[in-house]
Structures are given as structure tokens and as C-alpha cells.
Amino acid sequence: MVEFTFWDIAYQLLLALRWTVVLSLIAFVCGGLLGLGLLVLRLSKLPGAVKAVAVYVQVFQGTPLLMQIFLTYFGLALMGFDTSPMVAACVCLTLYSAAYLCDIWRGCVDSVAKGQWEASASLAMSFAEQLRHVILPQALRLGIAPTAGFMVQIIKGTALTSVIGFIEITKAGQLIANATFEPFLVYGCVAALYFVLCFPLSLWSQRLERRMRPQR
């Protein structure tokens, strides 16, 4: 029987941590782009677009991430794609973060004064120019703090991809706990590593939020 020292456990967990970080970054970048697309679609007031985006956001915010992961995994297979857990995890977390980020940023756009839209319209700016030069620069500044806060949610969300067999740190923790019979130590370490990833982001988000507040 193989003996595991504390350093073996820590080393294996750190290797798996890379996948948590990679998956979080992919979900954040792709989700951010898709979320921005949805936001623009919503602001464009094309017929049906507002409603469609609202339904999309409601569906993703009103169902458990765990179910979304299962549905993506089996749904992609049903549509005939040859999926790996990695692909399914990326697709699902992208769709999930897009819904939340779209909603967060919509709140920021709403808090830009209406006069800004009217003023830029009266300068004969097109919709794209209004967004590019007037609205988004102001809205995204407000959006930094809640976006950083949501990054924490994404990192925590990646833990659930362990259920479809993607080996990130939670799955690695499960495997190691089963091999070493030391769940207390292993899950303690996993929790500590998540904490090390998330806590600085939380602090940064809180600090930014505090700095924004007096201006309102």
C-alpha cells in the first residue's frame, strides 16, 4: 500500500488547482464576451430581443448550476457532439456567467443617467457610437466591483464540474480523500486553496465598492 505524505497531497491538489484556474478564466472571458453581446442586444431594443435576453437570464438565474452542467453534458451528447467533460464544463460555465454578467452590467448601464443617452443622441451619434464613447465607459467603471465579486462565484461554480468527471481541485480532492482515508485533512486543504483564490478577489471587490460609494 502506498503511503501519502502531506506534501504528496498538497502537490497533487496544486496540480489540479491549475485546471480550476484555467476553467475559471475561460468561463470569465467567454462568458464576459457573450454577456456583453447579450447586453448590446438588449439595449438595441430590436423587436423581441429584450424579452429573449430576459428569459435567458431568468432561466440561468432560476435553475441550479448543477442541473445546467448535467443538461449541457448530456444535451451536447444528444445533439451528436462528441463531448469531453472539459468542453461541457467550459460551455456550461460560459453560458452561466454570460447570464449573470449581462444582468450585472445591465444594472450598471441603467444607473448611467438618461441624459447621457439623450445628449449623445442629439450629437447625432449612432447606437454603436453612443455605446462605445458615452455609455459603456461610464457603466463599466461602475461594473468593476460587482464583476470582481462575480469572479468569486465563477471560481466556486467550477467546483460543480467535478460531478461530470472534470478533474479540477474538488474532483482531485475526492479522489485523494478516497485513496488516503483522510477526508478531514484533504477537504480542509481544498477549502483552504479555494479560499486563497477567492478571498483576495472578494477583498478587492469590497474595496472598489467602498471607493465608488461616496460619488453617488
Next chain:
Amino acid sequence: MTMDFAPVLAQWPMLLQGLMLTFVLTGIAIPLGVLLGIACAWLRLNAGAGVRAVVATYVEIFRNTPFIIQLFFLFFGLPSLGVRLTPETASILAMTLNLGAYACEQIRAGIEATPRGQLEAAQCLALNRWQTFTRVVLPPSLGRVWPALTGQIIIVMLGSAVCSQISTEEISYAANLISSRTFRSFESYIVVTLCYLGLAILLRQLLVWAGPRFIFGRQR
């Protein structure tokens, strides 16, 4: 791509049983979590430095680690300290602690926004600290943060799906079981996901309705 819901819907007693347990878990964990949040918020604002630090540590740990790890730690980790929990107890405990941590921060923000005059008025009426907190400070504070708290409560309800991973037999567990019995994975998860969507919408309506009526009183 063909879908067939009949074999899944034929298992409706299992779905119903799972739904009942989801109700029970949520119904117990939400009030307990909110009470824990209120208690922690009070401690963070009134207790000595030592207790404040303990509460702050609890809040940050639970807000910065995934729910599934909290659940695994309680269910698989604690037995090595001699504490053995059933899946249901571990689920309720994890949900309560998780909601308590988030609710603490939200409610604290609500309490901090209490106007000074309210406290002075309470003092003039010779209310003691307990009366001031429960009658004067807390209800409007809850009212101020009710929308955020509602959102968090729904997130915790949806999070209960994760409890299936420690074999709590709630509705996602039913979905896993039905999917392995009927080989209709996508269909079973669709049905259960729709149940959650319905639950989330209902719970939001319930909280929006019940909040002003029973928790913090109508704006007079």
C-alpha cells in the same frame, strides 16, 4: 435527436418524494439561516473584538469556498472528529451555515444604514437594548435589504441541488436515479430543472409577498 419524456414522467412518485424533501430542506434551512445571519450581524456590531473576529472569519470562510466543499467537509470530514451526521442533517447544517454567512453581511449593511434619530428616539422611550434592536432597528433594516436577501435565499434553495452529491434524496437525486434507470438523462434533468425554475419563481413571489406583511411591516 429524439426526446421521450414518458419514461421519466412515469416515475412521478419518485419526483414528488424528492420535491417534498427539497421543500423540507429549504423550509428548515432558510429560517435558521436568516436567524443565524441576524445573530451574527448583531455580534459583528456589538460584541467584543474577539467575538467580532471569530464571526468575521466564519463569514469570510463560508463566502469564499464552494458550497459542495462545505458539504463534503461536514459530511465526510467531520466523522474523523467523531461527529457523524446523516445526509439530511449535513445538508441542512451546510445550507444554514452558508445562508447565515451571506445574510450576516447583508443584514449588517441594513443595520448600519439605520438613521441615528431612530436610536435616540428609542432611548427617549426608555427601551432597553433588546427592545431597541428587535422593535426599532431590525425590522426596517430587514426591509432595506429584503431584495438582496430574497436573491440569496433563492440561491441557497437552488444550491440544495448539490446535496444530492452526499446522497440526500431530494429532487436532483431523483433525477440522477431516474436517468440511470431509464437512460433518459437529458429528459430527466429537463423535468427537474423546470421544477427548480418553478420553485424559484414561486419562492420569489412568496418572499416578496410575505416580507412586508409579516417580517418588517408595511411602510407607514
